[in-house]
Amino acid sequence: MTKIAPSILSADFAQLKKEIMEVDRAGADYIHVDVMDGHFVPNITIGPVVVKAIRPITTLPLDVHLMIEEPDHYIEAFAEAGADIITVHVETCPHLHRTIHAIKEKGVKAGVVINPATPKELLYPILPDVDLVLFMTVNPGFGGQKFITNVIEKIKQVDEWRRAFAPHVLFEVDGGINEKTAKQCIDAGVDILVAGSAIFNQTDRKQAIETIRKAAE
Numbered sequence: 531m532t533k534i535a536p537s538i539l540s541a542d543f544a545q546l547k548k549e550i551m552e553v554d555r556a557g558a559d560y561i562h563v564d565v566m567d568g569h570f571v572p573n574i575t576i577g578p579v580v581v582k583a584i585r586p587i588t589t590l591p592l593d594v595h596l597m598i599e600e601p602d603h604y605i606e607a608f609a610e611a612g613a614d615i616i617t618v619h620v621e622t623c624p625h626l627h628r629t630i631h632a633i634k635e636k637g638v639k640a641g642v643v644i645n646p647a648t649p650k651e652l653l654y655p656i657l658p659d660v661d662l663v664l665f666m667t668v669n670p671g672f673g674g675q676k677f678i679t680n681v682i683e684k685i686k687q688v689d690e691w692r693r694a695f696a697p698h699v700l701f702e703v704d705g706g707i708n709e710k711t712a713k714q715c716i717d718a719g720v721d722i723l724v725a726g727s728a729i730f731n732q733t734d735r736k737q738a739i740e741t742i743r744k745a746a747e
């Protein structure tokens with residue numbers, strides 16, 4: 531079954547506990563946490579203190595998406611705060627193999643994220659080492675942007691590598707996911723759909739999650 535990861539970037543931050551509890555009860559599979567530093571992306575969001583604060587609110591895995599430069603400096607802090615998955619951008623990691631293994635050494639699942647305009651070849655050498663690949667389907671930095679369709683072709687091509695030598699790797703997409711775009715992603719081989727505005731901008735979160743899940747299947 532398709533897994534859904536609501537992105538709290540589009541939640542009401544003044545009521546974060548209530549928002550997380552609501553999507554948890556509504557059938558979410560992960561909680562997606564967007565960490566932005568104002569350097570790698572033109573926005574600033576949250577850090578390890580917030581991850582620590584939300585950790586007791588839910589038993590769902592916390593999927594922490596690091597959109598920050600030099601992520602190596604923060605792996606320990608996010609792991610100790612309670613992250614279950616930490617994903618780092620290929621664009622921010624000159625020593626990607628070292629970074630991925632530093633995450634794993636903390637007992638956390640390790641994922642690599644790739645921007646829409648970054649060539650898929652950067653994934654090839656690291657694919658057997660990661661637990662997850664997150665394909666950005668918008669340029670990272672903000673919620674509510676339009677899905678970039680040509681990423682689908684990249685997902686299909688990387689899926690061929692996955693089938694050949696890394697079948698354990700999960701594929702996740704992030705950005706512009708809604709009932710219209712979900713199906714194309716699943717058909718291309720995606721396992722986990724991140725959705726922010728398509729869930730948190732709806733008053734009935736249960737229905738929003740079910741709508742995306744149904745459209746995907």
Ligand SMILES: O=C(CO)[C@H](O)[C@H](O)COP(=O)(O)O
Nearest residue numbers: 670671673674705706726727
């Ligand atoms: O990483 C992100 C942005 O950089 C967010 O996870 C993503 O944008 C989710 O928001 P939406 O579903 O509204 O596009």
Ligand SMILES: [Fe+2]
Nearest residue numbers: 537564595704
């Ligand atoms: Fe994200």
